[in-house]
Amino acid sequence: MDIRNYPAEPFKIKSVEPVKMINKEQREKVIKEAGFNTFLIDSEDVYIDLLTDSGTNAMSDRQWAGLMMGDEAYAGSRNFYHLKDTVKDVFGFDYLVPTHQGRGAENILSKIAIKPGQFVPGNMYFTTTRYHQEANGGKFVDIIKDVAHDSAAYDPFKGDIDLNKLQKLIDEVGAENIAYICLAVTVNLAGGQPVSMKNMKDVRELTNKYGIKVFYDATRCVENAYFIKEREAGFENAEIKDIVREMFSYSDGATMSGKKDGIVNIGGFLALRDEDLFLAAKEMVVVFEGMPSYGGMAGRDMEALAIGLQESCQFEYIEHRIKQVRYLGDILREAGIPIVEPIGGHAVFLDARRFCPHLTQDEFPAQALAANLYLESGVRAMERGIISAGRNRETGDHHRPKLELVRLTIPRRVYTYRHMDYVADAIISLYSHKEDIKGLRFVYEPKQLRFFTGRFEEI
Numbered sequence: 053m054d055i056r057n058y059p060a061e062p063f064k065i066k067s068v069e070p071v072k073m074i075n076k077e078q079r080e081k082v083i084k085e086a087g088f089n090t091f092l093i094d095s096e097d098v099y100i101d102l103l104t105d106s107g108t109n110a111m112s113d114r115q116w117a118g119l120m121m122g123d124e125a126y127a128g129s130r131n132f133y134h135l136k137d138t139v140k141d142v143f144g145f146d147y148l149v150p151t152h153q154g155r156g157a158e159n160i161l162s163k164i165a166i167k168p169g170q171f172v173p174g175n176m177y178f179t180t181t182r183y184h185q186e187a188n189g190g191k192f193v194d195i196i197k198d199v200a201h202d203s204a205a206y207d208p209f210k211g212d213i214d215l216n217k218l219q220k221l222i223d224e225v226g227a228e229n230i231a232y233i234c235l236a237v238t239v240n241l242a243g244g245q246p247v248s249m250k251n252m253k254d255v256r257e258l259t260n261k262y263g264i265k266v267f268y269d270a271t272r273c274v275e276n277a278y279f280i281k282e283r284e285a286g287f288e289n290a291e292i293k294d295i296v297r298e299m300f301s302y303s304d305g306a307t308m309s310g311k312k313d314g315i316v317n318i319g320g321f322l323a324l325r326d327e328d329l330f331l332a333a334k335e336m337v338v339v340f341e342g343m344p345s346y347g348g349m350a351g352r353d354m355e356a357l358a359i360g361l362q363e364s365c366q367f368e369y370i371e372h373r374i375k376q377v378r379y380l381g382d383i384l385r386e387a388g389i390p391i392v393e394p395i396g397g398h399a400v401f402l403d404a405r406r407f408c409p410h411l412t413q414d415e416f417p418a419q420a421l422a423a424n425l426y427l428e429s430g431v432r433a434m435e436r437g438i439i440s441a442g443r444n445r446e447t448g449d450h451h452r453p454k455l456e457l458v459r460l461t462i463p464r465r466v467y468t469y470r471h472m473d474y475v476a477d478a479i480i481s482l483y484s485h486k487e488d489i490k491g492l493r494f495v496y497e498p499k500q501l502r503f504f505t506g507r508f509e510e511i
């Protein structure tokens with residue numbers, strides 16, 4: 053490995069938060085008490101926390117200063133206008149509905165854009181997104197290209213929609229029975245894999261023919277833009293912000309979790325191009341979130357998000373971000389650890405089927421692997437496999453995703469390369485005695501989003 057491939061941090065550290073590691077006996081007690089669910093471990097008991105990149109970001113000095121500029125008016129806060137202008141500048145959308153986080157926007161979009169019984173095709177599902185679609189009578193259909201389900205296959209744009217699958221669905225059910233296309237940039241559950249500009253353009257052309265709307269899940273759109281710059285011909289010299297704006301020019305609107313590429317700790321929004329839909333969204337936001345000029349956010353949080361979105365689009369920031377994640381993945385690959393390829397934007401995903409070939413999917417290998425990684429090292433990761441996929445509402449069976457993964461999610465601007473070395477060493481060590489990892493079974497299974505609060509025991 054040539055460390056020159058991984059740029060040093062483009063920031064200085066102004067404030068630190070000490071972390072400590074508890075010993076192995078204590079960790080054993082903690083993981084048992086947590087029902088082998090890493091979501092149920094207290095933060096204090098974690099050494100390096102790679103549970104999620106959601107809301108775990110380190111804000112800049114400018115963002116912290118922005119918090120002091122909060123205008124906490126009930127209506128017409130100036131921070132709303134700053135955020136609105138920023139969303140127009142970065143994404144090109146005229147209409148903004150702030151929400152408490154991404155799922156608040158998903159709830160509103162699903163309510164205003166789905167009629168019961170309609171299909172909502174998407175490039176793989178996301179947990180909360182699909183929940184809201186289905187709760188509003190929509191039927192999710194996966195139209196991502198097949199290669200996305202093969203964790204070992206290399207493809208520079210593994211998140212692309214398969215246009216043949218989309219055309220086939222339109223032919224089968226009719227355009228009027230498709231609520232909209234949900235296009236995620238990047239695709240979280242495929243491993244943070246990007247979508248190409250060409251694919252976004254092609255999806256727009258095809259849907260225009262039928263008058264079908266396309267809404268993006270914009271959550272990690274800046275990471276997606278970096279991959280386009282890196283991998284797609286014609287974008288080598290483009291500015292990140294120009295790429296982001298072009299991406300969204302092929303959409304009708306977007307839901308955004310500010311907790312990811314907004315580099316804040318809380319917040320999100322729904323952005324729209326169409327005024328009628330915006331009026332419908334405003335009727336919903338007052339019921340579920342708050343006044344249209346703050347939705348679910350404080351004025352100060354809107355300010356921090358407006359600043360964070362601009363910082364996110366800076367080349368030095370996003371290059372370091374992507375390459376720090378890649379650094380961890382590259383060490384693991386060189387050590388022969390099975391990971392999802394290519395390495396995505398926000399996380400390195402361990403392939404639990406190949407890591408634990410002695411466990412069947414019904415023994416929840418990814419859940420077991422995440423629990424054992426904590427036990428080994430104090431590193432917290434999370435399951436993305438059969439537990440996250442939940443059950444089919446009609447049949448009651450488990451959804452059985454091909455990918456059975458453990459996600460090592462890297463918070464933005466929080467950890468150093470040396471922290472990544474520690475994580476890699478822990479995984480390599482666990483791999484050397486992987487046969488010790490035992491399968492799990494449920495002792496408590498919640499009905500909705502069971503991965504958050506479900507509890508397990510060893511078989």
Ligand SMILES: *Cc1c(COP(=O)(O)O)cnc(C)c1O
Pocket residue numbers: 106153154155156178180181236240269271308309310311312319320
């Ligand atoms: C996190 C996430 C969401 C939901 O956003 P929240 O802010 O957590 O509500 C939606 N889609 C994707 C792809 C995400 O990663």
